[in-house]
Amino acid sequence: MHIAQIDLNNKRQVEDFLHLPFSIYRDIPHWVPALQMDERVRLNPKRFPFYKHSQAAFFIAYQRSSPVDESTRAIGRLAVLDNRHYNEYNKESTAFFYLFECANNLEAASRLFSAGFEWARSRGLNNMLGPKGFTPLDGFGLLVKGFEHRPAFGLPYNPEYYVGLIEAQGFAQHEESVSGYLGTGIQFPERIHELAERIAKRRGMRIARSNTRAELRALIPHIKELYNSSLEGTTGNTPLTDEEIDTLANQILWLADPKLIKLVMKEDKAVGFLFAYPDVSAALQKTKGKLFPFGWLTLLRELKRTDWLNINGAGLLPEYRGSGGTAILYSEMFKSVRDSGQFKHAEVVQIGVENQAMQREMENFGIDFYKTHRTYERDL
Numbered sequence: 289m290h291i292a293q294i295d296l297n298n299k300r301q302v303e304d305f306l307h308l309p310f311s312i313y314r315d316i317p318h319w320v321p322a323l324q325m326d327e328r329v330r331l332n333p334k335r336f337p338f339y340k341h342s343q344a345a346f347f348i349a350y351q352r353s354s355p356v357d358e359s360t361r362a363i364g365r366l367a368v369l370d371n372r373h374y375n376e377y378n379k380e381s382t383a384f385f386y387l388f389e390c391a392n393n394l395e396a397a398s399r400l401f402s403a404g405f406e407w408a409r410s411r412g413l414n415n416m417l418g419p420k421g422f423t424p425l426d427g428f429g430l431l432v433k434g435f436e437h438r439p440a441f442g443l444p445y446n447p448e449y450y451v452g453l454i455e456a457q458g459f460a461q462h463e464e465s466v467s468g469y470l471g472t473g474i475q476f477p478e479r480i481h482e483l484a485e486r487i488a489k490r491r492g493m494r495i496a497r498s499n500t501r502a503e504l505r506a507l508i509p510h511i512k513e514l515y516n517s518s519l520e521g522t523t524g525n526t527p528l529t530d531e532e533i534d535t536l537a538n539q540i541l542w543l544a545d546p547k548l549i550k551l552v553m554k555e556d557k558a559v560g561f562l563f564a565y566p567d568v569s570a571a572l573q574k575t576k577g578k579l580f581p582f583g584w585l586t587l588l589r590e591l592k593r594t595d596w597l598n599i600n601g602a603g604l605l606p607e608y609r610g611s612g613g614t615a616i617l618y619s620e621m622f623k624s625v626r627d628s629g630q631f632k633h634a635e636v637v638q639i640g641v642e643n644q645a646m647q648r649e650m651e652n653f654g655i656d657f658y659k660t661h662r663t664y665e666r667d668l
Contacts (some may be wrong), residue, residue, distance in 0.1 A: 291403045294346040301483050318438045320569040321577030337531030338422045344369045345407045349396040357434040364390035368404040370411050374526045383416035385407035397453040417665045429661025440635045441569050456508040459664035465638040468655040484619035487612045496553045498546035502658040508537045510558035560604035564624045567596035597634040
């Protein structure tokens with residue numbers, strides 16, 4: 289076995305890195321391939337905005353096919369990120385690990401992380417955290433509960449044995465997030481809708497929604513301002529750059545039903561948001577994550593017929609959360625499922641477990657938190 293740091297100009301190494309998950313998950317029907325077009329861009333410093341301010345290293349574990357065969361095959365991979373934007377904002381020296389995939393082989397995992405630790409230390413970083421991606425828009429964490437369920441689009445999925453491989457490297461739990469199931473059969477209290485209407489009227493708030501993609505594009509600047517304003521006084525986050533908001537805009541405009549992207553407005557200022565998308569995981573399973581030459585047709589059909597909805601984010605600026613302000617979000621969340629006529633199932637994704645009040649309220653409404661993702665950290 290040997291560990292190679294990828295030369296991003298080496299076509300074979302790049303292909304090995306990108307194709308490894310298809311080997312790891314070939315017998316796991318729940319796994320959803322990532323959108324391969326996006327995966328390739330991440331390994332292209334000329335095209336991916338992350339490399340304008342930060343750097344990353346990619347490692348592959350190769351093993352000989354047999355004792356008498358000199359050929360090798362990839363059995364593990366790891367990305368390690370030096371996100372200077374994050375470290376400058378949070379005044380830290382932290383490396384992220386991401387895109388970890390590995391056969392159930394402790395030696396391979398250990399040697400991959402050893403190479404990653406060495407690279408991070410060489411850059412003056414003294415802590416490692418992950419799984420955590422290139423931008424605030426990436427799904428994060430290691431799946432530790434809910435292996436029997438298909439992941440929502442964009443969220444990490446992994447075999448259960450990954451927990452042992454990562455904890456064996458000296459990592460300890462950092463944070464956890466939960467995802468919950470919401471079905472149309474849940475009897476959502478009508479009083480919450482009534483409360484939401486009263487609060488919105490009293491506080492001069494309204495819901496901005498779109499009917500067309502052109503109208504949705506006009507809301508994008510509000511989204512950036514809202515997200516970055518919500519980070520004031522927090523740690524462990526990173527403001528969105530102009531390039532990242534462009535990426536978010538493209539994702540929203542490609543995948544979203546405009547009516548499902550909602551902003552809570554106070555006069556002309558966005559003070560809250562609810563992002564929901566039709567889930568296209570089934571289409572990505574059919575196309576193996578490829579859009580071309582004909583995968584995009586399968587994806588477009590799935591957008592129209594899927595009965596799953598992903599609620600990818602909901603929040604209010606801190607000064608608007610009190611006095612029942614979150615009732616507006618809950619009301620709109622249930623309306624997105626109930627009023628669409630298309631969706632029978634919804635997943636509310638990755639709510640931090642530190643937000644116990646929101647979890648309790650959602651559980652009281654009947655939402656079943658059936659998946660858990662965990663981030664890990666360790667000193668270097």
